[in-house]
Amino acid sequence: MRQLGFKTPAYRLYAPWLHRLTRLRGWLDSRWHGGGPDEQRELTNIYWDRYLAGRFNEEAPALGGITADTMSTGARRSDRVFILGCGASIARIDDATWQQLALFDSIGVNYFYVHPFRPRYHLIEVGRSAEALAAVHDELLNNPERQHEIVYMQIRHLLNNDFVLNSAPGRPLLHCPPQRTRLYSPTTLPTRDQALLSRLLKRYYLATREPLIHHSSNLDCAINFAVRQGYREICLLGVDLSGNQYFFDLPSDSPAFARAKAAIEADYRACQWDRQPDQIHATANRTITDKLGCLSICNYLQLVDQAVLKPNGIQLAVCNPQSLLVNHISYRALDDALRH
Numbered sequence: 001m002r003q004l005g006f007k008t009p010a011y012r013l014y015a016p017w018l019h020r021l022t023r024l025r026g027w028l029d030s031r032w033h034g035g036g037p038d039e040q041r042e043l044t045n046i047y048w049d050r051y052l053a054g055r056f057n058e059e060a061p062a063l064g065g066i067t068a069d070t071m072s073t074g075a076r077r078s079d080r081v082f083i084l085g086c087g088a089s090i091a092r093i094d095d096a097t098w099q100q101l102a103l104f105d106s107i108g109v110n111y112f113y114v115h116p117f118r119p120r121y122h123l124i125e126v127g128r129s130a131e132a133l134a135a136v137h138d139e140l141l142n143n144p145e146r147q148h149e150i151v152y153m154q155i156r157h158l159l160n161n162d163f164v165l166n167s168a169p170g171r172p173l174l175h176c177p178p179q180r181t182r183l184y185s186p187t188t189l190p191t192r193d194q195a196l197l198s199r200l201l202k203r204y205y206l207a208t209r210e211p212l213i214h215h216s217s218n219l220d221c222a223i224n225f226a227v228r229q230g231y232r233e234i235c236l237l238g239v240d241l242s243g244n245q246y247f248f249d250l251p252s253d254s255p256a257f258a259r260a261k262a263a264i265e266a267d268y269r270a271c272q273w274d275r276q277p278d279q280i281h282a283t284a285n286r287t288i289t290d291k292l293g294c295l296s297i298c299n300y301l302q303l304v305d306q307a308v309l310k311p312n313g314i315q316l317a318v319c320n321p322q323s324l325l326v327n328h329i330s331y332r333a334l335d336d337a338l339r340h
Helices: 009-032 037-057 088-092 095-101 110-114 130-141 155-161 194-204 218-228 255-271 286-292 297-312
Strands: 080-084 105-109 121-124 150-154 181-184 233-237 315-318
Touching: 009 037, 037 155, 037 194, 080 218, 105 110, 105 218, 110 121, 110 130, 110 255, 121 218, 130 150, 130 255, 150 155, 150 218, 155 181, 194 297, 218 233, 218 297, 297 315
Parallel strands: 080 105, 080 233, 105 121, 121 150, 150 181, 233 315
Antiparallel strands: none
16 A cells, blocks of 8 residues: 555654544543444544544545536536446447437446446546556547546545556656546445444535545445435436446457456456356345345345435436346436437
8 A cells, every 4th residue: 555645753653543533432422322332433433434544535645536526517518417337238228328328427447437428527447457547548548539527536445556647657647647547545334233324414414515425335435426416317227236247348349348357357356256148247146245233235226225325316227128227226228218
């Protein structure tokens, strides 16, 4: 991990005392709501994580980006936004449909940037491999034809992997100045207690000056981002979850697709994970998410929908009838979603 600039000698003196105050806050919050020791411990971890999220943002200039303070990006072109995942179902969308999708705002998640379609926003968690960083540099950040696309990147992944965005040996980065990339530091809300999580979501999910919430995956952040931008209808494309196969895994002559596939394979090797394309996605796998101390993405989005979105008149729907999410949130046919 990269050496953190805020961890000064002074920080090392006051941090233990600050953590004790955070523990006291967790205890008071838990007692107020009738919680026990487990809830107190989880709240302490959550409040400390929220504090660190703000401190991580201070590292943005050293990483070659700017801090995405309020995540405000200007006027929306539509009340409906499409969030574009990397599932294999993306490959079934034809050119005429992509032309219709271009009439709406859209958010590409993670490796979607290798697709020919150009969304308005990208929310990216760069992988652990050098191949992953090189791919996002060359295909998106340093591409002069794509400077109109607004790029957000998760700062914690950059810090953990000691990646600097405007440093690429042997390759000039003429189109990658610091203001090119906005770095966000989410908070994770690490708990499987749905009552506690519901309480925290109601408190923080709509607050525009709070860190984005990342519970199960970067898809969480994209949905939270869309809500805070004021979109009233959020439609998910390419969020399949029924397998680990991505659209760029399918046969194609696209060099960008091949590059993304190679980066994904390198990411799995770096993490020492066994990629099994026929297994359900890791974020939907209860065996994995239980070990990580979070809900599966399906259960989490169902909770977000019930606790925050529906009570506030915000519609969340998945547009792939084969997605694992159809049993947890609304399904909306893509043809219907494309009607103004």
